Amino acid sequence: MSRDKSLVVDGVRQFFGPKNSRVQALSRTDLVIEPGQFVCLAGPSGCGKTTLLRLIAGFINPSEGQITVSGSEIIGPGPDRGVVFQSPTLYPWMDVASNVELGLKFQGVSKDQRRADSERYLQMVGLTDFAHRRTYELSGGMQQRCQIARVLASDPEFILMDEPFGALDALTRERLQNELLDIWRKTGKTILFITHSVDEAVFLGSRVLVMSPRPGKIVFDEPAIFSKPGESIAAEEIRSLPAFLELRERVRSSIQHSH
Amino acid sequence: MVIPLEGLEYHPSGGLADQHGGPAAVSKSAPLWVRVRKNHWTTRLIALAAFLVVWWILTTPWAWNGDKPIMLPLYLPSIPSVWNAFIRANTIHPIAEGVDREVVGEYGYYLWQHLLATLQRIGIGLFFAIVIGLPLGLLMASVKIISVSVEPYINFLRSLPPLGYIGLLIVWFGIDNTSKIWLLFLAAFPPITIATIAGVSGIKEDQIHAAQSLGASRLQVVSSVTVPAIAPDLITGIRVALGFAWTTVVAAELNNGIPGIGGLAYLSGTELKTPLTITCIIVIGITAIVLDSIIKAMERVLTPWRGKA
Numbered sequence: 001m002s003r004d005k006s007l008v009v010d011g012v013r014q015f016f017g018p019k020n021s022r023v024q025a026l027s028r029t030d031l032v033i034e035p036g037q038f039v040c041l042a043g044p045s046g047c048g049k050t051t052l053l054r055l056i057a058g059f060i061n062p063s064e065g066q067i068t069v070s071g072s073e074i075i076g077p078g079p080d081r082g083v084v085f086q087s088p089t090l091y092p093w094m095d096v097a098s099n100v101e102l103g104l105k106f107q108g109v110s111k112d113q114r115r116a117d118s119e120r121y122l123q124m125v126g127l128t129d130f131a132h133r134r135t136y137e138l139s140g141g142m143q144q145r146c147q148i149a150r151v152l153a154s155d156p157e158f159i160l161m162d163e164p165f166g167a168l169d170a171l172t173r174e175r176l177q178n179e180l181l182d183i184w185r186k187t188g189k190t191i192l193f194i195t196h197s198v199d200e201a202v203f204l205g206s207r208v209l210v211m212s213p214r215p216g217k218i219v220f221d222e223p224a225i226f227s228k229p230g231e232s233i234a235a236e237e238i239r240s241l242p243a244f245l246e247l248r249e250r251v252r253s254s255i256q257h258s259h
Numbered sequence: 260m261v262i263p264l265e266g267l268e269y270h271p272s273g274g275l276a277d278q279h280g281g282p283a284a285v286s287k288s289a290p291l292w293v294r295v296r297k298n299h300w301t302t303r304l305i306a307l308a309a310f311l312v313v314w315w316i317l318t319t320p321w322a323w324n325g326d327k328p329i330m331l332p333l334y335l336p337s338i339p340s341v342w343n344a345f346i347r348a349n350t351i352h353p354i355a356e357g358v359d360r361e362v363v364g365e366y367g368y369y370l371w372q373h374l375l376a377t378l379q380r381i382g383i384g385l386f387f388a389i390v391i392g393l394p395l396g397l398l399m400a401s402v403k404i405i406s407v408s409v410e411p412y413i414n415f416l417r418s419l420p421p422l423g424y425i426g427l428l429i430v431w432f433g434i435d436n437t438s439k440i441w442l443l444f445l446a447a448f449p450p451i452t453i454a455t456i457a458g459v460s461g462i463k464e465d466q467i468h469a470a471q472s473l474g475a476s477r478l479q480v481v482s483s484v485t486v487p488a489i490a491p492d493l494i495t496g497i498r499v500a501l502g503f504a505w506t507t508v509v510a511a512e513l514n515n516g517i518p519g520i521g522g523l524a525y526l527s528g529t530e531l532k533t534p535l536t537i538t539c540i541i542v543i544g545i546t547a548i549v550l551d552s553i554i555k556a557m558e559r560v561l562t563p564w565r566g567k568a
Contacts, residue, residue, distance in 0.1 A: 059468050079474030089469040092564030093487040102483065103473035136567040154473050 048216020103154025396455025454496025
């Protein structure tokens with residue numbers, strides 16, 4: 001197992017609330033995410049998926065255990081771990097392009113280089129025509145695409161996505177799933193993708209995890225073979241493969257049994 | 260924390276003029292009662308005309324009243340005499356009828372000079388209120404000890420009527436401009452501080468997290484997220500502060516307030532120059548509305564996302 005660039009969750013437990021009435025959000029969790037994996041974490045609402053993502057993002061510190069990237073412990077948020085939030089956290093005082101360039105600006109990249117990069121990523125997510133619009137003029141799906149472009153532009157090693165397509169209608173959702181797969185195939189980024197949709201997890205992931213609720217515990221961990229870097233099979237084809245249907249069924253039953 | 264204020268709600272589509280003006284799509288040829296129902300400006304013009312008519316009735320000499328007006332000029336001067344006072348305050352004129360000596364405006368200054376002197380004091384007071392109030396608000400929002408220890412004093416200061424402490428300020432800072440500016444500053448800075456605190460506490464945690472995950476340093480978070488995020492609240496705070504400062508202006512100019520529009524209003528009243536007092540009141544009121552409109556316009560230009568994101 002190559003540990004050099006892996007993300008390692010090592011004996012992490014998480015509690016919330018005051019000492020005498022604390023609630024356990026996450027039972028002891030061990031997890032290794034290898035570079036290039038597209039890890040989908042499925043589970044019912046409130047099972048601790050988001051807690052795990054926020055721990056890895058560095059927004060909260062683990063009550064016990066530690067999380068390391070390339071061997072060094074995570075002590076806070078950092079540009080190596082980009083986050084796509086459930087509801088888009090774009091900045092309304094900047095236009096779309098400036099939002100996408102923000103990470104590069106923080107890193108001190110020159111203005112011309114930033115422009116060129118943002119144009120590239122806006123094209124990748126299909127927002128070229130909206131570069132100089134205000135973010136609140138975009139639809140929900142466009143805002144999510146803008147958020148993805150913003151994270152891609154800052155070139156993190158890990159992309160952490162917290163139910164990014166949860167609030168979108170089915171059609172937009174499917175289109176963005178395909179776009180995200182395309183991006184993953186092109187860039188080879190390591191992705192942790194949280195969802196409550198079994199279908200989405202099995203369709204997108206190269207590895208599928210299931211978390212059981214109260215306290216959160218990973219109860220299912222298997223590779224999914226349907227989307228590999230370098231390949232591109234039509235979405236409908238994947239969804240009709242017997243192996244896809246079989247894995248989806250097993251993931252579904254593992255979620256039902258974990259309740 | 261929210262500062263509830265009547266008439267400060269944001270109207271997404273409201274222009275300056277039609278904020279309360281309703282839809283303007285009423286034909287000019289429509290009958291009057293239709294226009295009154297549909298267009299608030301028509302209603303306002305009619306109300307103004309009615310007001311002036313009542314004023315005229317009350318101040319015109321009537322034969323049945325022994326050729327005297329219903330209200331004596333000392334209490335309510337006639338419309339022409341207020342207009343004359345306005346003209347007089349803006350021109351060089353003889354000191355009295357039949358006297359050769361000519362004087363400038365009122366008390367040696369034109370009316371606009373009085374107004375300008377007051378605007379200057381308010382400008383300086385408001386400037387210091389922002390320079391002190393904004394950082395203080397940021398500090399109070401981020402350092403618990405400061406907020407816990409300072410907040411009661413700000414609330415205390417906020418509840419004091421300015422007339423209560425103008426005497427003290429004169430003892431401390433003298434009778435000239437300094438004490439007046441201090442008074443306006445003290446009236447203006449609490450709303451700005453409180454608005455800043457409200458703004459900071461209204462920032463969504465994930466907006467900060469998102470910036471940190473994009474690699475922002477502490478300073479970059481403040482400059483790229485905190486400051487723009489509180490801008491709408493800050494502008495509201497400045498608007499409230501300007502309103503407070505403006506209503507405090509007569510108190511600030513009670514002593515040695517010439518030049519100054521508030522001082523002029525007070526002094527002319529004490530000398531029974533009622534037409535001049537009414538002129539001052541009208542000027543003070545209209546200026547306040549104009550200043551408020553300017554800030555509302557700034558709000559739309561500087562923070563177009565307000566209420567939308």
